[in-house]
Amino acid sequence: MTQWEVVIGIETHAQLSTVSKIFSGASTAFGAEPNTQACAVDLALPGVLPVLNKKAVDCAIRFGLAIGAEVAQKSVFARKNYFYPDLPKGYQISQMDLPVVVGGQLALQVGQGDKVYEKLVRLTRAHLEEDAGKSLHEDFHGKSGIDLNRAGTPLLEIVSEPDMRSSDEAVAYARALHALVRWIGICDGNMQEGSFRCDANVSVRPKGQAEFGTRREIKNLNSFRFLKEAIDFEVQWQINEIEEGRKIQQATVLFDPDSGETRMMRSKEDAHDYRYFPDPDLLPLAISTDWIANVRGELPELPGQKRERFVSELGLSAYDASALTASQEIADFFEATVALAGKNNAKPCANWVMVDLAARLNKEGKEIAESPVAAGQLAGLILRIADNTISNNIAKKVFEALWNGDGATADEVIDKQGLKQITDTGAIEKLVDEVLAANAANVAEFKAGKEKAFNALVGQVMKAAKGKANPQQVNDLLKQKLAG
């Protein structure tokens, strides 16, 4: 039985966050009426010339610096020639021999819980190019409808090395890249609107073999789930083909989410011959060291750096640090909470943000930026747990009150609802005595060796204290009394 190794490389098209197109002054806003944002340049009317958008270059530099790549001081735009009705010029302006970003790498956390491991994926290059328009094939009495609003939208095509060895690693890469482009503000990452789409190059080879197998490229995967499903299906398909004695032919395939299968779009024989050549309409692009230095100065602390700092400075686990740096918004919220609750409360801050707050946000379908409980309010709550004013259980009640707007601060809610924890030993002792007297049956059961009866007694005391007695003190006092 041959052991197979999966080899995956990913090409990603990230739509850059500019207000105008890469080579024209038409708007890039999503959802406009068809062809209302397609100007003379986008339509390739005679005599027009492309002029490069500075912000698109800025985005490419930001990306290059964020992945530790070389930002080319000189890069060149080329024409990629093919005919399709949604490409009015008959060529796409892209970059071939001299792309704007060369090399770099991305660190990923793969897996969950204890099984997390770090993986380094090398990047080959990233280049600037324009998007094509959109073809609509339905409902036009045998014709296709063309909307050129998207034509000329700036894209950064990001190409990885074939470094991934499973669909999980591929998804982890796509997620890390998705988080990064949003983090550095160059792409909104909206996958439904097509702002971030992946092509996966997949091949298999017997474990231990040095050469790669023949690859097939799965095009246009616009969700992480489809990326995983498509790769899993494709890998199994390729293994079956080889084991049944057939050879894999290089091809481009499409994933059908309904059937969960990949199917051939075109084979290598009729693959496009793009006849790239430098675009005579565009002079080479120069990026000065000053420009690069300026962009570097504006770059925020990156997710990887933040993750390391959360571990070394705040003592969080790698898993927690990774979850808290999933997006800039989550990291900001967490850091604002820690800033007010203190570094020694970093762990409870992490738990509240990742568990309680996340669950509540999830339930209401809200983003962290829309959280009704502000970081300051959460920090106030955590401080009251830390100084024993309230127990963790009561804290959940206070959190709920803050969420519903029943009080501006944790202190106000605790005051108003009388939730302050009872820590006075005398008061707790009185409650314990009352409960012991009233529950002789439980006491007898406990003395007969039934451990469960003890919990029932704790429950009775907490009930009598309306949940406000310090649980540790209740436990200690009960044990003491029952032993005596």
Add this chain to the structure above:
Amino acid sequence: MSLTLEQVKRIAHLARIEISDDEALTTQGHLNGIFQLIEQMQAVDTAGVEPMAHAQDVYQRLRDDAVTEADRRCAYQSVAPETEAGLYLVPKVIE
């Protein structure tokens, strides 16, 4: 280097230019003439000379990211052969 007749026909197909066998022969002659010119140029020693991506040795000007083009769909579509619901209609294409 010279092109075969087959290659000439393939290039014509890629460029969506319909040519007859006679035209293909003539075109082959023309293109191979150009290749001879290129061969002459390639005989020049260019060791140490950085290739230029453009005839002018200058860099491109950039524009600020601002929307400067208004909607002129009506004017543009008035010269299109067929439109519907704001879309340009073309013979059906499905890959």
